[in-house]
Amino acid sequence: MGTWKEELGTSNEAISLIQSIFTNVSDAILVIDRDGLIIKVNAALERMTGWTEEELVGTRHICEICRGMATCMEESTCTDCFFKQVQMPSFEMRLRTKEGKEFPVAASSAQLPKESNGKMVMILRDMSAQQRAEKERYQSKLTHFAIQAQEEERKRISRELHDGVGQALYSILVGLNVVGQGNLSDPIRQHVTDLLHMTSKAMEEVKRMALELRPSALDDLGLLPALRSLMKRVEKSFNIQVELHTQGTRRRYPAAMETALYRIVQEAMTNTAKYAQASQLGIVFEDREKEILVTVVDDGIGFEVDKALHTGKGLGVFGMKERAQLLGGTVDIRSAPNEGTTVIVRIPLPKEGIEDDHSRVNR
Ligand SMILES: Nc1ncnc2c1ncn2[C@@H]1O[C@H](COP(=O)(O)OP(=O)(O)OP(=O)(O)O)[C@@H](O)[C@H]1O
Ligand SMILES: [Mg+2]
The missing domain is CATH 3.30.565.10 (Histidine kinase-like ATPase, C-terminal domain)
Structure with a gap:
């Protein structure tokens, strides 16, 4: 592998190429000094935060745009801040825009060589779309399981009604028919007829409920x-x-x-x-x-x-x-x-x- 000079030509050409990369990449890049003051930003960071270069460089501290590092509980914390580390290849933090909105970014940070006097470079990528998509996928999975569980439960109750209560009512109906054929006084016969009527209505109702819950024909x-x-x-x-x-x-x-x-x-x-x-x-x-x-x-x-x-x-x-x-x-x-x-x-x-x-x- 050749040196940068060999690959990029004269130092002016090299600088203009590096500048062009810095300006055109879609990830936000910023440099902070040893005290955390923002000293260099690219256009992507301006787009991401809504702040202009003039509003950021030399005036704002990194903590004014960083709302902390994100934890797996989706909370932010300043414990173990990246600023205290020499290098953090990958972490998540919440960025605050000029309007005060917060959103998640995937970040990496690294201290520049000693000669830079403790400067640190950070690269940030907007993760709101990915997080939203992830949440939607999770939501849709939950809905899927809820609907599946509901159908299984309906199927179970429908079967219990049909095979349990339905069968019990049928046995009562058969028994009442037998009783009705015996030698009964008129008031008792009337009573049995009423019970037969009520039982067959209850059977119809149970059948209707079982059907509404989940018709066996569907399966x-x-x-x-x-x-x-x-x-x-x-x-x-x-x-x-x-x-x-x-x-x-x-x-x-x-x-x-x-x-x-x-x-x-x-x-x-x-x-x-x-x-x-x-x-x-x-x-x-x-x-x-x-x-x-x-x-x-x-x-x-x-x-x-x-x-x-x-x-x-x-x-x-x-x-x-x-x-x-x-x-x-x-x-x-x-x-x-x-x-x-x-x-x-x-x-x-x-x-x-x-x-x-x-x-x-x-x-
Ligand atoms: N075929 C229809 N003709 C006239 N109005 C309808 C018709 N279908 C739906 N609507 C109207 O749309 C509304 C929303 O329907 P939707 O099924 O979401 O709710 P709902 O029937 O009121 O409650 P749920 O379905 O949760 O018991 C209804 O309240 C009704 O005003
Ligand atoms: Mg409805």
Whole structure:
């Protein structure tokens, strides 16, 4: 390796190259003297902090722009300050801008040779975008686990209701029927008839609750049969005419995808039933090979989407979007007063083909 002089030519050329690097790199570079006074900054530091070179150089101490070194608890501390070390190849600190905002930077510091009289150079890189992305990734992981745990719990309660309480009620019903066939006085017979009536109502209620929590058809038969059964229940309970059109291949999809699509369509239908005063509801289900597109349209009173979502306290639409996003998809809601509502759901199909993960569902 040659000397700098050999590689860079005359000393003037070398200086201008070094100056150009100092000015053009995107990392902030600053030099401080032995007392911590800022004596040299590059343009990136000006952009990062909002302070100009004139406002910084020769007037500000490093502690005026440094808010401490960051710890793993996201707190800042001045204990073991980099300033007390000869060299720190990598650490995190919080930088304070002229406006008083703070943000994280990845830093490194090194004391310059003795002849420099204790000067120190620091290089800083803005980490706010990376930290934000990291936080979003973490948040999305948490949401994923929360949704998964909720589905598992619903599945468990639904099975308990169906197999436990449902079966017990059925046994009572059979027993009451046997009792009813005996030689009973009129008041007792009436009592048994009432009990039979109440028991079969309770059985219906348990079945409805188990279905609402998590229909077994979703795991056993797949998304479309589960949606058809949901449609029937909505038609019956809310007096809305519901139609389903399907396009493309009929097949099973990954369990997470079927669950997400089912829950999104369920929420869209519930919202129509709750708010839209609609008489008709249409669902179009399209398997487009690379993605699933589901459109839910009602002919109801419609609403101002942005206003409702910003001012309302409901979590339904938020949950629909969240579920779609976790699978790389989107939920788009189009509506206006008196123009009905259209919910468009897109979920991409996994590239490696449709994985068969239904075997793990044990109902
Ligand atoms: N199909 C629809 N027709 C008319 N208004 C609707 C429709 N869908 C949603 N809205 C409006 O959008 C609002 C937000 O819906 P969202 O599902 O997020 O919350 P919610 O239903 O009020 O509460 P949650 O779903 O948490 O029980 C609703 O309160 C309603 O005013
Ligand atoms: Mg809702």
